[in-house]
Amino acid sequence: MNSTTPDAIPDDNSGNNSDTTDTDVCSEASTETILVRISGPDHPGITAGLMELLARAGAGLHDVEQVLIRGQLFLSLVITVPPGRDVMKELLLFGWENKVEIDFEVVKDPAVGRVPGLVVTLIGREVSPAEFGAVAQVLAAHDGNIDRIIRLARYPVLAYELLTSGPDLEAMRRDLMKVADTLPCDIAVNREGLGRRAARLVVLDVDSTLIQDEVIELMAEQQGCLDEVATITAKAMEGELDFGQSLLARVKLLEGLDSESLDRTYERIRLTPGARTFVRTLQRLGFRTAIVSGGFTHLVERLAQDLGIDHAYANTLEIVDGRLTGRIVGDIVDRAGKETLLRRIAAEEGIPLDQTVAVGDGANDLDMLNAAGFGIAFNAKPVVQDAVETALNVPFLDAILFVLGVRREDIEAADNEDESFDTSGPLPDASQI
Numbered sequence: 001m002n003s004t005t006p007d008a009i010p011d012d013n014s015g016n017n018s019d020t021t022d023t024d025v026c027s028e029a030s031t032e033t034i035l036v037r038i039s040g041p042d043h044p045g046i047t048a049g050l051m052e053l054l055a056r057a058g059a060g061l062h063d064v065e066q067v068l069i070r071g072q073l074f075l076s077l078v079i080t081v082p083p084g085r086d087v088m089k090e091l092l093l094f095g096w097e098n099k100v101e102i103d104f105e106v107v108k109d110p111a112v113g114r115v116p117g118l119v120v121t122l123i124g125r126e127v128s129p130a131e132f133g134a135v136a137q138v139l140a141a142h143d144g145n146i147d148r149i150i151r152l153a154r155y156p157v158l159a160y161e162l163l164t165s166g167p168d169l170e171a172m173r174r175d176l177m178k179v180a181d182t183l184p185c186d187i188a189v190n191r192e193g194l195g196r197r198a199a200r201l202v203v204l205d206v207d208s209t210l211i212q213d214e215v216i217e218l219m220a221e222q223q224g225c226l227d228e229v230a231t232i233t234a235k236a237m238e239g240e241l242d243f244g245q246s247l248l249a250r251v252k253l254l255e256g257l258d259s260e261s262l263d264r265t266y267e268r269i270r271l272t273p274g275a276r277t278f279v280r281t282l283q284r285l286g287f288r289t290a291i292v293s294g295g296f297t298h299l300v301e302r303l304a305q306d307l308g309i310d311h312a313y314a315n316t317l318e319i320v321d322g323r324l325t326g327r328i329v330g331d332i333v334d335r336a337g338k339e340t341l342l343r344r345i346a347a348e349e350g351i352p353l354d355q356t357v358a359v360g361d362g363a364n365d366l367d368m369l370n371a372a373g374f375g376i377a378f379n380a381k382p383v384v385q386d387a388v389e390t391a392l393n394v395p396f397l398d399a400i401l402f403v404l405g406v407r408r409e410d411i412e413a414a415d416n417e418d419e420s421f422d423t424s425g426p427l428p429d430a431s432q433i
Contacts, residue, residue: 033062034079035107036091040100042073053094054079057087073100078107116192117147117165118173121403123394124185127158134179135187139164142172153408156274157394158185161405163192177389188390188403190374201351202282203342203368205360206293206300206314208237209378210397212270215295216250222261225253239363239383244334247294247315255326259319262298269299274398279307281401281411284418288349292341294333294364313341339367359400360384376400 038050047066054061054077063078081087088104095102122131139145144166153159166172173189180187207214220229229250236246282289290311293300297314304312316329331337338360346356358365358372361380369375369388377384377391378400385391392399401411 032080032106033108034081034088035105036077036079037103037105038073038075038077038095038100040073040095040098042068042071043098046073046098046100047075049094049098050075050077050091053090054087057085057090058082059085059087115165117144117163118169118176119190119192119405120162120164120176121152121159121188121190122162122185123157123159123188123392123399123402125157125394127160127185131183131185131187132160134183135162135164135176138175138179139166139172141175142166142168144172150407152402152406153399155408156396157399157402159399159402159408161402173389180391186392186394188376188392190390190403200286201288201290201346201349201356203290203292203345203356203358203372205338205362205365205368206291206295206303208361209359210272210275210291210303212272213268215265215269215299216254218265218268219254219257219261220250222264223254223257229253236364237362238381239366242334243294243364244332247332247334248328251317251324251328252326254317254324257324259322259324261324262296262317266299266302269303272395272397274396276307277411277415278398278400279309281398281406281414283308284414285406288345288351290341290345292333292338292368294338294362311345335364335367338365339371342368342371357400357404376403 038046051061059082060080061077062080064076066073066075068074079087091102091104120135122135124131136146144164146162146164148163150161150163151159152161164172169191173191176187176189180189204210207216214230214233217226217230217233220226232241232246232250235241236243279289288311289309291300291304291309291313293312293314295314297312297316300314301312303309313333315333318325318327318329333341342356342358343353346353352373353371354373356372357374357376358368359376359378360366360369361378361384363381363383365380366384366387369377369384375388375390377388378397379393379395380388380391390403392403398411402408
């Protein structure tokens with residue numbers, strides 16, 4: 001490493017010295033491709049001054065990467081130096097003047113193009129060296145590598161994105177998902193590339209996903225049959241009962257309940273923390289959004305209107321003379337129905353299926369999750385987590401944004417710049433983040 005202290009800056013006669021110095025090596029290799037590494041306290045003007053120096057020297061710039069961590073700059077450049085110009089000496093002087101460390105290394109040229117690999121996202125209240133180590137061990141076992149680590153969020157959870165590469169991506173992905181089950185944080189694994197960046201439609205389940213509640217249980221509580229309904233709901237979500245048949249059985253128990261119960265139920269609904277932030281950010285990114293629910297249109301359509309969601313589908317309760325009849329009108333939105341709706345909405349929006357994201361928690365969401373380009377089990381039942389590639393178990397819905405590569409700082413900056421968004425209404429976001 002070349003130090004940037006004054007003593008280390010070579011004098012004008014250093015090139016005539018018969019002893020070989022670090023600077024001599026750099027000068028002799030001036031036609032080589034040089035990796036320049038710069039580190040130290042950041043301040044305005046470092047990059048501008050550096051590029052001005054290189055431009056004046058006629059150096060070629062072939063690659064550049066910069067990271068800033070807690071005010072410390074880490075900047076790397078790959079350059080070529082024209083013969084007869086001692087750019088290394090000028091860089092050392094530049095480093096000394098700017099109080100940053102600079103060192104050099106001859107690297108092979110031309111650079112080998114990077115083949116897209118996997119994107120591994122670690123999300124949790126804590127992400128420790130053990131989690132990073134577990135990922136690194138899987139990669140090492142497959143001759144893989146971590147090419148870049150990016151912190152996406154530090155609040156309300158920690159989130160890191162790791163760009164990884166290796167010769168056998170499928171085997172790496174499979175083993176990463178296996179190790180994810182043993183760790184206290186969540187791990188999401190995607191293939192790197194345009195497909196991940198091109199997602200344009202997000203379809204959400206409602207009960208226990210977009211909201212914290214099971215709507216039919218809130219209604220059953222008013223009817224006095226909560227325990228019976230909750231038992232049937234639990235078995236249906238675990239996949240032990242056919243959803244359509246279980247829904248008809250539960251709705252039958254609501255027979256005679258007054259229609260005002262729907263308004264009373266809506267007032268009790270609790271959004272999942274981060275729900276408003278999630279939907280608002282998707283809208284800013286240009287995503288189309290939809291909710292498909294095994295619940296009821298009277299509530300789901302109102303929820304979509306309050307949140308600004310583009311599409312809403314659910315079951316329609318039959319109401320006669322102001323009372324629920326205990327029957328459903330029309331087709332039931334069940335497991336197969338949710339997948340059908342995902343496909344229909346994507347077709348209506350002109351969005352390819354591989355550019356869709358589906359989020360759900362119950363067995364009746366499985367077909368939709370598997371049909372989407374990217375299916376996410378959110379605080380899901382075990383049968384669902386075992387059947388999909390990505391599962392999140394943090395309590396914040398907007399953590400899904402991190403899996404999509406969105407940084408927390410970008411979300412907050414957009415909120416600060418746009419003071420016009422409305423956070424009022426009957427459904428307060430518990431997290432207000």
